[in-house]
Amino acid sequence: MGTFKQSHPLKVYLSDISPHSQAILEFFIGSTGGKTFTLVATAAEADAYITDFDYPGSKEHWEAEHAVSAKPCIALSIEDPQNPLVEWVSKPITANALVDAGVSISQKLQKVSSDNQEEESTTETVSRRSFKRPPPLPGLSTTQSPFRKKVLSSSPAIHTAGYTSGNRHHAPVIREVAGQHDDVAVAERPKLEPKVKQTTSTPARPQTSSSVATQQAEEIRDDASTQDNSPARRQVLSVEQIRRRQKLLCGNHENISHSKLKQNEELNYNSENFFLGTLIAGLRLAKQTKQVVQIKFEPHQFYICYDEYLVFSPLEPQSDEYAELCFTRVKPGQVNLHILGSKESNEIKKRIHTDANFTHDLESFIWTSSLLTSRGRVPSTLDCETQYLLKHWPNFTRIENFPFAMKIAARWQKKPYKLSEIAREMDIPIRYVIAFYNGVLGLSLFETKQSKIEQKINIQPPKNKGLIARLFGRLTRNEATS
Amino acid sequence: MSQINRKIIFTGPVGSGKTTAINSISDIDIVSTNQNASDMTQKRKRDTTVAMDYGVIKLGNDEKVHLYGTPGQERFDFMWSILTKGGIGLVLLLDNTRKDSFNDMKFYTNSFKDFIEEHQMVVGITQTDRQRTPSISQYREWLDELGYEAPIFEVDARKREDISLLLQGLLLSLDPGVAE
Structure with missing residues (x-):
């Protein structure tokens, strides 16, 4: 492990993380998390890992990696992994918890780095690189885990600027990184520019004059x-x-x-003298009784169904006939209200659902009726x-x-x-x-x-x-x- | 020329129409991160937004208003405080077919409490063509109960004019003299 400077963001490699969580973490690190973390494309460049310990096999994978590289890890999981070698961030993850874990690892790495420098100055025969790194386990390659390939191949190609492939699934381009790890595949993220929609964008219009x-x-x-x-x-x-x-x-x-x-x-005007007065009274009644209320205004019949917030009207509210009905004073006894029984209510509700042409949003109907009356x-x-x-x-x-x-x-x-x-x-x-x-x-x-x-x-x-x-x-x- | 980058945030539960709404109003093809839903989310929606949606309204002279949609799943709520930075207002979309719309409203208004208090919110009720209740009147009562003041409209997230009116409501709430 190289010298670590705490003043720099911690270089992290995302390992065994689902595409969903990876997208979130990449966005976070690309924005406010950027002071604490920086993302690297390969494990070799990283100071530490961020690993989802709930991901199948991830724990074993990291332990194998750690045995080779001795790099610390921020473990994301629901339950505490009880592992002193990792910084645990419990799920659901919060930005603060991630930053705290990053700072903690940075401090530890800084301490190790200082210790290494002291040791180097006294014992020149021991290289820094070999100081913390245990010998590789026999027969274990850093990239042989099937999980890494799985993660890379399913990466959603998220970009830190927030431009992502979205529904147009761009398959990540897999390239070989020479001179690092021979068999490490890295997802190269294609740069995406937002595509301009083919809609007319009219130029700015001056503010309305008061003339x-x-x-x-x-x-x-x-x-x-x-x-x-x-x-x-x-x-x-x-x-x-x-x-x-x-x-x-x-x-x-x-x-x-x-x-x-x-x-x-x-x-x-006095709304009581118009159809509007009865309509409002019917609305109150329907609300109180939770039943369908019928307004009889011969030859028309209206129904207020409060629980569906609908009105069944034989007249189109935008029609001249309805405008005239609203504006004309009603004669005594011309309009009547009835609370329907359950059987009749159910029949009306069925009609409401089948005759959409006669069904109107309650608020819209009252609004228009109020305006046409006034x-x-x-x-x-x-x-x-x-x-x-x-x-x-x-x-x-x-x-x-x-x-x-x-x-x-x-x-x-x-x-x-x-x-x-x-x-x-x-x-x-x-x-x-x-x-x-x-x-x-x-x-x-x-x-x-x-x-x-x-x-x-x-x-x-x-x-x-x-x-x-x-x-x-x-x-x-x-x-x-x- | 310096670019002014301001945002409008779209939030709400899974399936409430955030991606569709942004797509309806954006001047660019929406940049989305929808993925096949792999958990409880799948019950409501085949694919869901995992990071965020992104759209733009261009105002000319390099000036843009960015539209961001939050991921629907609550486990990504740590991103929300990040997304709201530089925001001018919040569009809360609520799916009328969900079991507990009041809880949804409570959860999201609470999550964005500070932002709403500092800026402004507008509420869009979606899927009212599929389910009529709760009514808009009920939503108004809930908003009162939670102590918020915001325009509430029924919207069809697929319709540009609905989303445009929702945004106009947001802007007029921020500044009633905006168009004079």
Whole structure:
């Protein structure tokens, strides 16, 4: 064994380690473990081994190696191998335990190295190399173990930079290393460059201007970027269709003052007077009873299946007919709720599973129903001076989206705002804030604990970070163009 | 020109769709280390990620955001603290078909506790087309119980638009004024 300098990382050779663990260790040593360890390709170059003692035959293999080279070993195993010659790292392995074992071996090697130097200075007749190394056992080659070959041949070719072969399994190239051990095979790891996908990468787009013209474009773009995610809107809609749908969902008010919102009866609605009121009541009932709840609205019948989080609706929520149903006041006795018995519930559940065209995600259905009912109006119960705080984001991948909805959610979760404050701060038409408010109200996603709202009143949302803005721009741009 | 290297980490249990999600959003073919699963993992997935997945979103001018997926198997959790260095946020994917999704959420939020507190997390629920329960409402309650605040969306890891929205949620949570 050569002179060991503790200031250098410990040179380790991975022996009898499964490809999985080998990949992990290579990554670890290639990153933060690099201060303590450095990987070498052959046992001859190593100061020490790292061996998985739970690997079949590994213990015997290392003992044979040790008999020849006297190199220490970090043994990874579930149980303590009870071997004073090894540094045991118990599984599951932690980074700290590995580093500790490495440091311990380094210290021991340093001590041995110092002892050797002292000895050399007094006894020049004894070579350092032969000092610690016992004579080879007869008939034993360092590379005759079948395990080494097994490990090498199944190596997944992991690279320290994190670029790996992945599903495209590159077989490791086996080459002979001349001048070291005659029969040591080393896996030469092919360098891999990540292959660029054949997708369009559009150049960076300047930030949106606040002018009216660009804002309109932004509204369309913002909607186009998300419209694909609503289940029933996977078809491509024209700009005119998008505008028309937005009007049904959000109304068409530009900016309305606080006082006007409350004073103008046309801008107010009471959900109890609409289908939405019964839908919300049905949802509560279904949640409480854990049974399927039927809403009869002649000639239609809707079913809420809370345990599956689904609604069975004969009308497509994106249809004009459903929009009209939601916006029309119900007459007394026109809508009825029924809790179904077990037999009927099971029949409905079967239909839910077989008639996917009539089945809708519960949240998405309530969200759309809330927006179609409000159509830019506010609930008559709204207190315009109240600051609201969003407790949870709506399920944006499944609900019907409209411009600025995600941005409103982000802002409203960070800090409590009045409706008008959000619109002003974001410089957007208030109809989008009203629409978002209505949708969230239907889903009960606002914070109700006053103490939590007060905690966040003085919070300043973080400022725009360059990289985050650029990445956001890239993602939204891609969605809009895809 | 100096390169800015920031990461987004994808984590979650075996089979939750980390590899697929990265593949959906990455500008390069994902660099993966999937291997045939040889242990309990095999019950859930034929092959599994043993070290990590790697993908990239290119922003132009040599600027990139690296996407790293943690190995699904818990025995490799010592790598997680390494992977999160330089991270801007965490994407936690949870498989809705697993037996104890709450425990999964608890385990992963606890494992990345420090990182989440310093940065931001977003949660994607996968496989909801195969199993509807627990509902997203239930996940929100669990998140409350664990004391975390994060957007939760149902996602299909194969769909770029779902993963894109998930990442947009992450970025907007980091900075609500990001797009203004």
